[in-house]
Amino acid sequence: MHILKIEHLTVSVNDKLILNDFSLEIKSGEIHAIMGPNGTGKSTLSKVIMGDPTYKIINGSIYYDDVLLNDLTTDERARLGIFLGMQMPLELEGVTNADFLRTALHIKEGTNFKLFNFIKKLDNTIEKLHMHKDIVHRVVNKDFSGGERKKNEILQMYLLEPNMVILDEIDSGLDVDSLKIVGDTVMEYYHQEKLGILLITHYQRLLDYIKPDFVHIMINGKIVKSGDSSLVSKIEESGYNQLINENN
Amino acid sequence: MNKIKIVNDLIDNLKLDDSIEVTFQEKNEITYVNGIKIKVIEDTNLEIEYIANKETKMNIQIEVLKKVKLHLLEYRHGSKVKIQYKYDLGEDSLVVINKFSQNNGVKELDIVNLNGRGATFNYKFKTIANKQEQYDLMIYHNDSYTTSNILNHGLNDQEGSIIINITSMIPENKIGCVANQNNRIINLSDNKCEINPNLLIEENDVEANHSAHIGRFSNDEMFYLQSRGFPKEVALKLLIKGFLLSELDINDEQKSLLTHSIDSYWR
Numbered sequence: 305m306h307i308l309k310i311e312h313l314t315v316s317v318n319d320k321l322i323l324n325d326f327s328l329e330i331k332s333g334e335i336h337a338i339m340g341p342n343g344t345g346k347s348t349l350s351k352v353i354m355g356d357p358t359y360k361i362i363n364g365s366i367y368y369d370d371v372l373l374n375d376l377t378t379d380e381r382a383r384l385g386i387f388l389g390m391q392m393p394l395e396l397e398g399v400t401n402a403d404f405l406r407t408a409l410h411i412k413e414g415t416n417f418k419l420f421n422f423i424k425k426l427d428n429t430i431e432k433l434h435m436h437k438d439i440v441h442r443v444v445n446k447d448f449s450g451g452e453r454k455k456n457e458i459l460q461m462y463l464l465e466p467n468m469v470i471l472d473e474i475d476s477g478l479d480v481d482s483l484k485i486v487g488d489t490v491m492e493y494y495h496q497e498k499l500g501i502l503l504i505t506h507y508q509r510l511l512d513y514i515k516p517d518f519v520h521i522m523i524n525g526k527i528v529k530s531g532d533s534s535l536v537s538k539i540e541e542s543g544y545n546q547l548i549n550e551n552n
Numbered sequence: 553m554n555k556i557k558i559v560n561d562l563i564d565n566l567k568l569d570d571s572i573e574v575t576f577q578e579k580n581e582i583t584y585v586n587g588i589k590i591k592v593i594e595d596t597n598l599e600i601e602y603i604a605n606k607e608t609k610m611n612i613q614i615e616v617l618k619k620v621k622l623h624l625l626e627y628r629h630g631s632k633v634k635i636q637y638k639y640d641l642g643e644d645s646l647v648v649i650n651k652f653s654q655n656n657g658v659k660e661l662d663i664v665n666l667n668g669r670g671a672t673f674n675y676k677f678k679t680i681a682n683k684q685e686q687y688d689l690m691i692y693h694n695d696s697y698t699t700s701n702i703l704n705h706g707l708n709d710q711e712g713s714i715i716i717n718i719t720s721m722i723p724e725n726k727i728g729c730v731a732n733q734n735n736r737i738i739n740l741s742d743n744k745c746e747i748n749p750n751l752l753i754e755e756n757d758v759e760a761n762h763s764a765h766i767g768r769f770s771n772d773e774m775f776y777l778q779s780r781g782f783p784k785e786v787a788l789k790l791l792i793k794g795f796l797l798s799e800l801d802i803n804d805e806q807k808s809l810l811t812h813s814i815d816s817y818w819r
Contacts, residue, residue: 354779358771378778379787387779394776398798399790407790408780443798460780 306332306369306385306467308353308500313364315345315352315525322348322359324525330500332467337503337511337536340522341544346504347391349522350472353502354388355381368468383412387466389457391473391504396444401456404444405463412464422463429462432492434485450477458489470502475510487513508540521547554598560608561586571596577611585636587611595621599806604630604655611636618642618668624649625806629813632657632683643668643695649675650800652810654817657683664691666698676703678796680817681712689718697728703799706737706745707792713743719750722758729755733762738769738795769795789818 308330315323322345330336338346352359353366355378366373368384376384396404405426410417430437433455445453454474461469471490475483491514494501503514511519511533519535520527521544529535529547538547554572557565563576571594577587590598592615602610608631616622620642626649633655641647645668658681664673679685691700706714720731735747747764769791777787793814797807 351775354775356775358775377784378775379781379783382779382781390776390779394772396773396776396791396794398794398796403790403793404780407786408782411781411783411786443794464780 306500307367308386308468308502309365309367310353311365311367313352313366314362315348315359316362317348317359321362322525323352326364326526328502328520328527330468330502332500333498334518335494335501335503335514335516336518336520337505337514337516338520338522338527339505339536339539339544342506344522345525346522347472348525350388350470350502350504353381353470354378354386382464382466385467387461387464387469389454389461389469389471389474391476393445393453393457395446395448397446399444400441401444401459402440405440405460408460408464425463426459429459432462432489433459434482435459451479451482454478454486455482458486462489462493465497466499467497468500468502470504472504473506474503475505475507483509484513490514508536511536554596556588556590556598556600558588558600558602558610560603560605561610563588564603569596570594572598583611585609585611587613589613590615592616592620592622597623598625600624600626600628602626602628602630602633604628604633607632607634607657609634611638613638613640614647615640616642616645616647619644621646622648623801624651625802626651627806627809627813628652629654631655632659634659636661636663638663638665639673640665640667641671641673641698644670646672647674648801649673649677650802650806651675651677652796652800652813653677653679653685654813655679655683655685658685658687660685660687662687662689664689664700665694666692666700667694668698669695670697671695672699672701674699674701676799676801677705678800679706679714680796680814681706681708681714682710684711684713684715686715687717689716691718691720691731693720693722693726693729693731696726698726699730701730701732701734703734704736705795705799707796708737708739708741708743708745710741711743712741713745715746715748717746717748717750719752720760720762721752722755722760724754726755727757729758729760731758731760733764735762735764737766738792739766740768792818 310328313326521529555567573591575589579586722729737745749762749764751760
């Protein structure tokens with residue numbers, strides 16, 4: 305059992321407050337979805353959990369199990385088993401997917417790394433995600449379509465086997481078929497590992513495949529309303545503003 | 553594959569077929585520097601390994617005849633070199649160069665003469681600089697419909713400082729020419745680097761582009777790699793290797809040679 309605990313987190317960038325007294329707890333086996341309008345701090349939250357040095361924590365704490373993450377580097381957090389599937393995965397000039405994944409696995413597994421197992425798992429996951437086999441030899445995210453970039457994030461997740469996953473708008477750029485493939489693959493991994501998942505999304509359509517246990521509405525850097533998955537339909541029907549006004 | 557091995561300012565080993573003629577020109581009262589003249593007669597591939605065991609001066613002249621294609625890989629390493637390259641390209645010839653340098657200081661002059669109509673010069677150069685390196689490239693489009701695509705990528709480290717002066721010239725009445733320059737330096741030190749790109753064009757019917765960038769790897773790239781568990785040093789090394797090996801048109805064996813060289817530098 306793993307617990308990601310965010311307590312009274314206040315974060316700024318360039319003196320602008322992005323997260324304001326934000327609190328949330330995610331346990332293994334739970335799927336949380338955070339929804340909210342643009343510019344409300346959702347992506348910032350994901351990067352702050354992962355330790356992006358761009359953002360400054362003014363107050364509050366992030367714990368993973370009993371480990372305080374605030375002062376850990378990004379790679380130390382990743383090696384604890386936290387994975388961030390990014391909204392806009394970057395191109396890494398000249399670095400092939402094969403080199404990238406093999407090196408990442410080497411770091412994670414050390415002397416236990418087995419090349420044959422790596423190749424076998426890579427092939428299986430590529431097939432599962434309906435990706436082209438040449439993706440392995442291509443430069444990470446170079447000339448990838450929006451859908452390929454997102455699938456590549458899920459490919460990395462599958463191979464790195466994290467125990468706490470944050471997916472930041474993993475649905476953007478995906479067509480209907482790819483969305484189903486990504487959603488089903490994430491759920492397969494969820495059932496296999498019983499891990500905690502934090503989804504950040506704008507749209508209900510992703511939640512048709514990845515069913516959240518908890519849904520939170522985030523406005524101006526904090527959660528203003530939480531509920532179960534029925535909250536998603538209410539957001540679709542009424543929009544954020546009406547729900548917030550009702551709440552007030 | 554034709555191969556020439558140069559050690560200091562002498563030819564150490566030659567393995568050539570009939571497509572290439574090589575002449576050694578000993579220094580004299582006029583040149584003061586040993587030289588090698590390479591004449592390419594038929595379509596071919598050539599690999600030059602240039603090892604400098606001591607501070608060395610050298611001239612290399614490459615002439616490519618009409619309608620001939622040359623694919624050249626040059627791998628240069630060792631001590632400081634002062635070197636001049638002169639390329640003369642005939643009508644409808646094609647020269648593709650992939651060049652990698654890892655020397656303790658470089659002063660280099662490259663003169664490219666696109667003498668024949670339709671000649672094309674595609675040049676990709678990578679260097680790791682830990683001492684002062686200066687590159688002066690002059691590309692003369694001496695006839696119509698000639699093309700030059702120049703890529704210079706340098707990684708500046710330790711006591712390094714890279715200066716790239718590059719000038720492409722297209723005179724009046726030489727129509728349909730293409731001149732592209734792509735220059736980039738990743739500066740890992742606090743030393744000053746310079747890129748001075750020039751396009752001297754006297755004709756309207758041309759296509760010309762240049763880009764110049766000096767900087768570091770972005771924080772976003774580092775964050776992306778670290779978020780996958782790469783420690784900072786490993787992430788940096790992966791980005792360096794990617795930067796130095798990207799864009800090069802080389803086979804697996806050549807890639808392995810350059811990878812080994814890069815790995816040895818950062819060991």
